[in-house]
Structure formats: structure tokens, C-alpha cells
Amino acid sequence: MIQFEEKIWFWVLLIIPILWLGFLVLQFWKKRTQKQFSNPELLKKLSPNKSFFKSILKIFVLSLAFGCFTIALVNPKMGTKFKDVKREGLDIVFAVDVSKSMLAEDMAPNRLEKSKQLVTQIINSLASDRVGIIAYAGKAFPQLPITTDYAAAKMFLQNMNTDMMSSQGTAINEAIELAKTYYDKEQESNRVLIIISDGEDHSTASEDIAEEAHDEGIQIFTIGVGNVKGGLIPIKRNGIVLNYKKDRQGETVITKLNEETLKSIAKAANGIYINGASTKTVVDSIKTQLDQLDRTELEASQYADFEDQFQWFLGLGFIFLLIDIFLLERKTAWLKKLNLFNENL
Incomplete structure (x- = not known):
């Protein structure tokens, strides 16, 4: 490779x-x-x-x-050496909201790009944990299964965009259900789900499903991106703003960060909510929470040592x-x- x-x-x-x-x-x-x-x-x-x-x-x-x-x-780097390694770590799944509201620029450069930055920096702070990525809007879609390949995780992350999903909405409940399938039920590893979203237009069943996930050993942290005062959703072509998204009545849509939803989801799964305005604050808070969890020994796995x-x-x-x-x-x-x-x- x-x-x-x-x-x-x-x-x-x-x-x-x-x-x-x-x-x-x-x-x-x-x-x-x-x-x-x-x-x-x-x-x-x-x-x-x-x-x-x-x-x-x-x-x-x-x-x-x-x-x-x-x-x-x-x-170019080529994987020339293969060795078995044993490590202790957590299984961490990132669920990233890719609905159209994530294009709002009330958080620079926009909510989605800010989400990518947050996930990237969190991954950079990890050592031996496994990570997976889910994209969701009106539906949830598996983007990357659980892996120790952080470079691949970042690559898949950067390719995520709001055109991935034809159905719109914020189906946090489906993202949680899909995350359950990511974890190996035969391994007693600590399981973490980190949801990055503006919390808008969500299903009312999200809190119940989050509680069910907690019963299955999944701890959920939520990160809110956006501004509670709201922002407009630009419609661009070649980087130039042509207009702003409007509703069926022709009124310009104002999308707002719904912190209460994200707080209730995190609370239902014994997690915490973090406002995503400050990248350092998010990374430090997540790292503090993860350090409190017991890292279990995961099964031996092969990895490629890439050489220049x-x-x-x-x-x-x-x-x-x-x-x-x-x-x-x-x-x-x-x-x-x-x-x-x-x-x-």
C-alpha cells in the first residue's frame, strides 16, 4: 500500500x-x-x-x-513492514452532521468545516484508540468502520460534504443506532460516541435511543457547532454566494444552534455537552473525559509501518x-x- x-x-x-x-x-x-x-x-x-x-x-x-x-x-510512503501489536484503548465513533444547515457561516469558515477541524484535532490527541466515522442528515451513513489508521480517518473526514445525503434533516437517532453496530460486542472495550451537530430538526426519539445506547455501554458526548442567535445558509457557486436558502413560503431560513437537544442527548447517555466555538476547549474537554475511562487491551492487530x-x-x-x-x-x-x-x- x-x-x-x-x-x-x-x-x-x-x-x-x-x-x-x-x-x-x-x-x-x-x-x-x-x-x-x-x-x-x-x-x-x-x-x-x-x-x-x-x-x-x-x-x-x-x-x-x-x-x-x-x-x-x-x-510517497510504502508499507513494507508488518508486525503484531498489542495496545490498550477505547473505541471512539464520530457522528458528523452533514445536513444543509451545516453550511451556515455563523461559525467560521462554516459549521461543517469547523466540525471537521474539531474531529481532526481530537484524533490528533489520541494515541492507541480506535476510531470510526458516521455521516448523517435525514439518514445515517457509515463513512469509515472502526480502525487504528488515523490518516485514513482524516482523509475520509475531509471528503465529507452536504451533498452526500439526498434526504435532509438531523437524524441523530439513526446515527446512534448505526453507531451501535460499529462496536465489537465480543470485546469488553469502553465505547464512546461523539456527536457533532447543530442539533436542529432532530427526531424526538433521540433521547430515548441515547439512553438505550448507554444501557449497552456506550457513552455519548455531544459537541454543538453554530450560534444560538442563528445564521443564514448560503447557496454558492464556485465559491460565490448567489443567494440564501429560503423556505416554502419564500422566507429566508435562519438556522440556530439547538443546545438543549444536544445537552439532553448527552445527559441520557451519561456524557457531557461541549460548545464547539473553541477548538482547544473541545479537545481539552474530550481528552479529560476520555482519560477518566479505563482503556482495555484490544486484540492483537496488524499494521503497516510506512517508510519514506x-x-x-x-x-x-x-x-x-x-x-x-x-x-x-x-x-x-x-x-x-x-x-x-x-x-x-
Whole structure:
């Protein structure tokens, strides 16, 4: 399995088509300029060893060098070592609200992006715990099963958006029901469900289901994102606000953080509610709560130890760069005798 550490450096590959475009423009300019001072036959006699193929070969080798340097910057990592590990930890499931109300910008940059930031920072504070992710709106959808791969969890998290669900609403009850299926019933590990939502438009059955979940050994923490004063839901295209969401009567929708709902759900499952305005406060509060729970030994599992592979591509890049430097544009004597590209005609 391969992972890429710094994917943003893939943009450097755009240098390669720019190099080829510059090469083609230069060749066109050379041809046009040469025609003004000499005819092709005379030019061949004046420069018999000039090789157009070698010019193409040089730009090709230079492109390979840039390609290798770019991959080195991206730093691909390959899982080459596998070992069994035993660890103590918790099973933590994050249920993230992806309803349209999460696009409100009363919490910068908006509620959904703030939720992603909160989950990411909480994951960064973990050590040996397993994590899973659920997305929900009008329905709940399994995004990532329980895993120790934090990098994969963050990747799936960043791909979440409000277009994932066709049905709207805030089905916290369905998210809790789905979370129950995430935990291994044969293992006596402490189970935690962290719900991140604005608490709006929820089902009245959520508190009862949260209490049932607590009876099954699941502790629920809720994090509220949004402002109690409310915010508008922008409708954007290419990052530009075109309008704001309206209801069936044509009135602009104002979505508000419903803290009471989230507090009652947390209370029903022996958890706590945290306002998500301050990332540090959320992370510290969650960490304090998790540290109070007993971490049980989970079954041995295999994991891949990913090792950096950038050095191979860095070395190849320098080799191709040296080849390009020492590769002359004149014809090679022994290739000239073979006349593979009809250059002697």
C-alpha cells in the first residue's frame, strides 16, 4: 500500500507541459528564422551533425528529471513492514452532521468545516484508540468502520460534504443506532460516541435511543457547532454566494444552534455537552473525559509501518538531470551509421 505525504506538490508536474510547450515554440521559431537565411539543403551541409531526435530526447529526459523531483517532494510512503501489536484503548465513533444547515457561516469558515477541524484535532490527541466515522442528515451513513489508521480517518473526514445525503434533516437517532453496530460486542472495550451537530430538526426519539445506547455501554458526548442567535445558509457557486436558502413560503431560513437537544442527548447517555466555538476547549474537554475511562487491551492487530521512499526518486532525478546535461544535441557516430531515423537522407 502506498501513501502520499504532501500531495500538494503534484502541482509542480505542470512544469512538464510548460517545458514541452516552450520546446515546441522554440523549434518553430528556429525553423522560421533559419528559412530566412538559408534553405534546408544548405543548412544540412553547414550542420551535418545536428540531430532533431537528440533535442527531443533531451527534453524528454529533463521531463523525467522534473517528474522524479516532484514525486520526491510528494514523499510517497510504502508499507513494507508488518508486525503484531498489542495496545490498550477505547473505541471512539464520530457522528458528523452533514445536513444543509451545516453550511451556515455563523461559525467560521462554516459549521461543517469547523466540525471537521474539531474531529481532526481530537484524533490528533489520541494515541492507541480506535476510531470510526458516521455521516448523517435525514439518514445515517457509515463513512469509515472502526480502525487504528488515523490518516485514513482524516482523509475520509475531509471528503465529507452536504451533498452526500439526498434526504435532509438531523437524524441523530439513526446515527446512534448505526453507531451501535460499529462496536465489537465480543470485546469488553469502553465505547464512546461523539456527536457533532447543530442539533436542529432532530427526531424526538433521540433521547430515548441515547439512553438505550448507554444501557449497552456506550457513552455519548455531544459537541454543538453554530450560534444560538442563528445564521443564514448560503447557496454558492464556485465559491460565490448567489443567494440564501429560503423556505416554502419564500422566507429566508435562519438556522440556530439547538443546545438543549444536544445537552439532553448527552445527559441520557451519561456524557457531557461541549460548545464547539473553541477548538482547544473541545479537545481539552474530550481528552479529560476520555482519560477518566479505563482503556482495555484490544486484540492483537496488524499494521503497516510506512517508510519514506522519496530518496529513490530524488536519486533518479539527479541521474536524469546529469544525463540531460551531458547529452549533446549532435548525432551519435554509431547511431548515425545505423541511420534509424533517416537523418542521413
